[in-house]
Amino acid sequence: MELSHVNEKGEARMVNVSQKNVNERVAVASARVRMKKETIQMIATGQMPKGDVLATARIAGIMGAKQTDKLIPMCHNLPLDGVTVDLEMDEEHSLVHITATATCVWKTGVEMEALTAATVAALTLYDMCKAVDKGMVIEAVQLEKKTGGKSGTYTREK
Amino acid sequence: MELSHVNEKGEARMVNVSQKNVNERVAVASARVRMKKETIQMIATGQMPKGDVLATARIAGIMGAKQTDKLIPMCHNLPLDGVTVDLEMDEEHSLVHITATATCVWKTGVEMEALTAATVAALTLYDMCKAVDKGMVIEAVQLEKKTGGKSGTYTREK
Amino acid sequence: MELSHVNEKGEARMVNVSQKNVNERVAVASARVRMKKETIQMIATGQMPKGDVLATARIAGIMGAKQTDKLIPMCHNLPLDGVTVDLEMDEEHSLVHITATATCVWKTGVEMEALTAATVAALTLYDMCKAVDKGMVIEAVQLEKKTGGKSGTYTREK
Amino acid sequence: MELSHVNEKGEARMVNVSQKNVNERVAVASARVRMKKETIQMIATGQMPKGDVLATARIAGIMGAKQTDKLIPMCHNLPLDGVTVDLEMDEEHSLVHITATATCVWKTGVEMEALTAATVAALTLYDMCKAVDKGMVIEAVQLEKKTGGKSGTYTREK
Amino acid sequence: MELSHVNEKGEARMVNVSQKNVNERVAVASARVRMKKETIQMIATGQMPKGDVLATARIAGIMGAKQTDKLIPMCHNLPLDGVTVDLEMDEEHSLVHITATATCVWKTGVEMEALTAATVAALTLYDMCKAVDKGMVIEAVQLEKKTGGKSGTYTREK
Amino acid sequence: MELSHVNEKGEARMVNVSQKNVNERVAVASARVRMKKETIQMIATGQMPKGDVLATARIAGIMGAKQTDKLIPMCHNLPLDGVTVDLEMDEEHSLVHITATATCVWKTGVEMEALTAATVAALTLYDMCKAVDKGMVIEAVQLEKKTGGKSGTYTREK
Numbered sequence: 019m020e021l022s023h024v025n026e027k028g029e030a031r032m033v034n035v036s037q038k039n040v041n042e043r044v045a046v047a048s049a050r051v052r053m054k055k056e057t058i059q060m061i062a063t064g065q066m067p068k069g070d071v072l073a074t075a076r077i078a079g080i081m082g083a084k085q086t087d088k089l090i091p092m093c094h095n096l097p098l099d100g101v102t103v104d105l106e107m108d109e110e111h112s113l114v115h116i117t118a119t120a121t122c123v124w125k126t127g128v129e130m131e132a133l134t135a136a137t138v139a140a141l142t143l144y145d146m147c148k149a150v151d152k153g154m155v156i157e158a159v160q161l162e163k164k165t166g167g168k169s170g171t172y173t174r175e176k
Numbered sequence: 177m178e179l180s181h182v183n184e185k186g187e188a189r190m191v192n193v194s195q196k197n198v199n200e201r202v203a204v205a206s207a208r209v210r211m212k213k214e215t216i217q218m219i220a221t222g223q224m225p226k227g228d229v230l231a232t233a234r235i236a237g238i239m240g241a242k243q244t245d246k247l248i249p250m251c252h253n254l255p256l257d258g259v260t261v262d263l264e265m266d267e268e269h270s271l272v273h274i275t276a277t278a279t280c281v282w283k284t285g286v287e288m289e290a291l292t293a294a295t296v297a298a299l300t301l302y303d304m305c306k307a308v309d310k311g312m313v314i315e316a317v318q319l320e321k322k323t324g325g326k327s328g329t330y331t332r333e334k
Numbered sequence: 335m336e337l338s339h340v341n342e343k344g345e346a347r348m349v350n351v352s353q354k355n356v357n358e359r360v361a362v363a364s365a366r367v368r369m370k371k372e373t374i375q376m377i378a379t380g381q382m383p384k385g386d387v388l389a390t391a392r393i394a395g396i397m398g399a400k401q402t403d404k405l406i407p408m409c410h411n412l413p414l415d416g417v418t419v420d421l422e423m424d425e426e427h428s429l430v431h432i433t434a435t436a437t438c439v440w441k442t443g444v445e446m447e448a449l450t451a452a453t454v455a456a457l458t459l460y461d462m463c464k465a466v467d468k469g470m471v472i473e474a475v476q477l478e479k480k481t482g483g484k485s486g487t488y489t490r491e492k
Numbered sequence: 493m494e495l496s497h498v499n500e501k502g503e504a505r506m507v508n509v510s511q512k513n514v515n516e517r518v519a520v521a522s523a524r525v526r527m528k529k530e531t532i533q534m535i536a537t538g539q540m541p542k543g544d545v546l547a548t549a550r551i552a553g554i555m556g557a558k559q560t561d562k563l564i565p566m567c568h569n570l571p572l573d574g575v576t577v578d579l580e581m582d583e584e585h586s587l588v589h590i591t592a593t594a595t596c597v598w599k600t601g602v603e604m605e606a607l608t609a610a611t612v613a614a615l616t617l618y619d620m621c622k623a624v625d626k627g628m629v630i631e632a633v634q635l636e637k638k639t640g641g642k643s644g645t646y647t648r649e650k
Numbered sequence: 651m652e653l654s655h656v657n658e659k660g661e662a663r664m665v666n667v668s669q670k671n672v673n674e675r676v677a678v679a680s681a682r683v684r685m686k687k688e689t690i691q692m693i694a695t696g697q698m699p700k701g702d703v704l705a706t707a708r709i710a711g712i713m714g715a716k717q718t719d720k721l722i723p724m725c726h727n728l729p730l731d732g733v734t735v736d737l738e739m740d741e742e743h744s745l746v747h748i749t750a751t752a753t754c755v756w757k758t759g760v761e762m763e764a765l766t767a768a769t770v771a772a773l774t775l776y777d778m779c780k781a782v783d784k785g786m787v788i789e790a791v792q793l794e795k796k797t798g799g800k801s802g803t804y805t806r807e808k
Numbered sequence: 809m810e811l812s813h814v815n816e817k818g819e820a821r822m823v824n825v826s827q828k829n830v831n832e833r834v835a836v837a838s839a840r841v842r843m844k845k846e847t848i849q850m851i852a853t854g855q856m857p858k859g860d861v862l863a864t865a866r867i868a869g870i871m872g873a874k875q876t877d878k879l880i881p882m883c884h885n886l887p888l889d890g891v892t893v894d895l896e897m898d899e900e901h902s903l904v905h906i907t908a909t910a911t912c913v914w915k916t917g918v919e920m921e922a923l924t925a926a927t928v929a930a931l932t933l934y935d936m937c938k939a940v941d942k943g944m945v946i947e948a949v950q951l952e953k954k955t956g957g958k959s960g961t962y963t964r965e966k
């Protein structure tokens with residue numbers, strides 16, 4: 019087992035995938051944003067309409083996925099086939115659950131694209147609500163599942 | 177208390193700060209990346225030199241801070257005065273602790289810049305090591321402190 | 335009267351504004367999108383909820399304003415103080431009216447930022463609805479008003 | 493008929509095209525810029541050489557096409573095979589006619605790329621001439637033709 | 651004397667300039683592109699009009715200056731006041747001489763912006779002509795002069 | 809022989825490659841940075857650890873390659889398969905030698921990507937060391953070799 023993004027001298031590189039197979043790759047990542055009870059109520063049912071708060075986070079996450087290779091230095095730029103970002107309000111626990119899915123038919127996986135989408139959506143949620151709750155925490159950004167590619171399927175153990 | 181990034185109809189807007197004071201603003205954000213014991217050992221002392229793994233994450237975080245307004249829809253573009261990203265290896269707990277600081281003298285705070293720097297550094301660490309450990313988790317992305325601006329100083333309670 | 339963005343040889347340049355005054359500048363631009371009656375009804379009241387169609391256009395317009403200097407070669411990069419994009423449905427005439435406002439306190443005007451915001455919102459509306467109406471037309475992209483700067487106030491004649 | 497860029501709940505998504513066929517797609521878009529007679533004469537034959545005005549608009553349009561997926565939230569990033577932008581001076585009617593063509597061999601169409609190229613060229617023309625004519629209007633941004641893809645050929649009716 | 655872009659541990663940082671004075675800063679950089687005699691003749695007087703070759707390089711250089719902080723990791727993003735790029739044909743020596751000037755009134759210098767403008771113009775010239783001359787060489791990219799800032803004026807010795 | 813990036817009227821275009829074959833293309837470019845003896849010693853063995861200086865240049869070069877089509881107006885955006893940037897210290901001659909390799913399987917060559925990677929690495933090296941040596945010169949940016957594509961293999965003559 020070895021790190022693929024550094025060479026034998028430990029120097030960073032964008033690893034050559036020209037010989038890898040093109041096949042369908044899907045990755046699902048998740049994150050959650052913990053906030054005060056008052057904050058989630060304000061978004062969900064409170065004094066003001068939910069308005070564009072969730073839409074802004076969703077759209078930012080999708081656009082963020084397309085910026086992945088500009089943010090993560092050794093990531094390949096690749097043509098994404100699809101990206102979705104879902105935000106689910108969990109008022110009982112004062113959490114917003116974010117799930118991002120990225121798909122492509124290409125030579126490398128899209129784990130980073132899914133993780134970036136989830137993260138940018140979470141950061142945007144923070145930004146939209148930080149005027150009332152600076153203590154929000156982004157938790158548990160993680161890969162849930164990936165399929166396709168030589169390393170096969172990965173599913174996070176519960 | 178109200179959300180500043182949506183108007184009275186709940187529509188997103190980039191809030192007008194033209195009348196706000198220019199003063200020095202500093203924000204400190206943190207995040208941590210949890211990984212397998214084998215992974216952190218591989219980075220720190222293991223079969224291969226630490227090489228560019230931490231440097232790549234640090235540089236990506238700093239560059240990410242400069243992309244904040246392109247990622248977070250309602251963020252102002254502003255001239256950053258300084259950004260640092262520190263990564264500290266905690267081999268005992270198999271964690272890398274990330275601390276990002278952003279500084280500017282401008283009309284709006286730099287919380288999002290610090291949070292984005294910490295997050296992009298964490299995502300890059302994931303990317304650099306994912307060939308050996310897809311289960312890594314980015315945890316506890318949060319604002320530690322901010323100073324400057326009308327809302328004054330914020331310090332996270334421990 | 336002369337074009338400021340080319341020199342005496344007709345060569346493009348980013349004109350030097352280092353001696354210009356810093357003051358508040360506001361620009362308002364408008365555009366409209368003409369579509370089929372069925373399309374505007376589908377967005378407004380039709381078979382599906384209005385959902386994110388207008389929100390996506392609004393957010394894209396705001397983010398587009400921040401990309402102005404990357405799109406328009408001789409535009410200065412400047413710190414925007416505020417951007418709003420409003421979309422108004424005119425079902426009677428099958429039009430969506432777009433109004434974008436940009437504000438900054440700086441040495442050059444923000445006409446291009448307002449025009450870019452209006453245009454990107456209009457293009458996004460086209461994109462969101464093109465599956466049902468490829469014939470939509472973006473009309474009358476124009477500056478409505480600007481204030482601030484040496485050339486003073488401009489108001490479009492009706 | 494339904495909008496493809498929102499799901500059944502009206503939430504924006506980047507629709508999954510992984511199962512769509514790769515084939516050649518061409519799109520042609522047009523726009524025109526209306527200006528004062530003095531302005532077009534200044535560009536065409538007037539006191540100053542035409543210089544870089546048209547070249548800057550042409551180049552900006554081509555570069556703008558490559559930014560389409562960064563501007564239009566639900567657009568796929570795809571490898572463009574070719575982009576041309578033509579500007580034709582119509583001194584009689586004080587108009588500049590812009591025609592943009594985009595080509596790719598991929599799973600989705602390039603209508604937005606052609607429309608973005610035409611629009612950015614038009615905005616750049618405005619920027620290059622706004623020192624002498626703030627009243628210029630960008631009119632009739634529209635798709636003229638597209639070929640390729642499941643929905644087949646579209647030709648605008650005259 | 652010490653490197654400012656790394657800390658005492660040798661770690662990269664974007665150095666904090668919040669306490670530095672705002673004053674006018676100008677930097678001039680140069681580069682030259684050496685090509686075959688046939689190539690420069692083709693651009694200058696040859697079988698085809700000079701057309702957009704030089705304009706494209708000039709515009710690319712100006713736009714490149716605005717991307718400097720996205721390319722050079724530790725560079726500050728700052729509002730540029732002006733950028734010019736001049737290209738001079740030296741048919742006798744088969745060289746194109748490039749001179750780029752960047753200006754801002756800010757806390758850090760614009761040496762990197764001027765150097766980036768010159769370099770991107772040179773690379774674009776290479777790109778525009780590489781179909782006929784892959785052996786072109788970009789030579790002598792260097793800072794000619796800078797003024798402003800605590801370190802004062804620098805003028806290259808001849 | 810003719811320039812491919814301008815049409816018969818000398819107008820810039822992004823040439824249509826939709827009919828060209830997809831095959832593997834590799835390009836190798838080089839550059840060198842000349843500095844004072846004290847500077848290279850400071851990087852290599854001097855008062856401070858080499859730290860992130862070379863890593864920052866290497867990473868910037870790799871990331872720069874992915875920005876090529878945003879910098880060079882007529883360059884196609886294409887999915888890169890791999891990029892490496894090597895920096896070799898030549899203390900005897902006070903030079904750092906940079907070699908960049910870009911690979912893709914696509915319809916156009918990657919010469920510009922390799923040249924951009926080498927150049928951005930060189931500019932970053934300048935930036936990292938300019939506090940102690942503003943006189944550094946970037947020399948001999950050139951294509952060393954390319955393979956693949958209709959024009960076949962090119963190897964620079966020594």
